[in-house]
Amino acid sequence: MAQAHLACAPDSLADSLKEAETLCSQRGGKLTPLRRKVLTLLLESEGPAKAYDLLEHLGDDGAAKPPSVYRSLDFLLEMGLAHKIESLNAYVACGHWKHGHAAVFLICDKCGMAGELHAHDSVKKLTQEVESVNFQMRSAVIEIRGLCEACAG
Numbered sequence: 001m002a003q004a005h006l007a008c009a010p011d012s013l014a015d016s017l018k019e020a021e022t023l024c025s026q027r028g029g030k031l032t033p034l035r036r037k038v039l040t041l042l043l044e045s046e047g048p049a050k051a052y053d054l055l056e057h058l059g060d061d062g063a064a065k066p067p068s069v070y071r072s073l074d075f076l077l078e079m080g081l082a083h084k085i086e087s088l089n090a091y092v093a094c095g096h097w098k099h100g101h102a103a104v105f106l107i108c109d110k111c112g113m114a115g116e117l118h119a120h121d122s123v124k125k126l127t128q129e130v131e132s133v134n135f136q137m138r139s140a141v142i143e144i145r146g147l148c149e150a151c152a153g
């Protein structure tokens with residue numbers, strides 16, 4: 001799991017789901033069985049997952065029609081439990097969902113790893129610059145493409 005060392009998330013899946021459930025209720029949402037399943041798939045995924053990859057794994061579930069999977073993903077984005085990486089058109093479980101943050105992703109072009117950085121200082125500066133032009137930021141996902149340590153070596 002290349003992305004684990006960059007994240008603040010719990011190590012075990014059970015702990016992650018428990019934490020997600022608590023955060024959802026704090027943020028006014030409910031982690032329904034399908035949303036929970038989609039989040040589980042994202043947490044278990046080795047790298048960013050596309051919606052149709054998720055659908056494939058949800059095959060037997062009658063509720064797993066494309067629109068409901070997209071709605072589940074939107075819910076997870078809204079709750080701050082996942083991010084969408086636009087350049088890959090793929091989704092990842094957030095590694096820092098307990099604290100507010102803009103997502104800064106390092107994406108390896110070779111192996112597809114996507115690690116989420118804290119980048120507190122740069123994000124703070126960026127937020128200040130955005131606010132200085134009176135733009136109200138709702139979300140930010142910064143995508144940095146290149147080679148991970150393993151692939152560059």
Ligand SMILES: [Zn+2]
Pocket residue numbers: 083094095096097101102103116
């Ligand atoms: Zn995040």
Ligand SMILES: [Zn+2]
Pocket residue numbers: 007008095096099118
């Ligand atoms: Zn963190």
Ligand SMILES: [Zn+2]
Pocket residue numbers: 108109110111112113147148149150151152
């Ligand atoms: Zn790599």
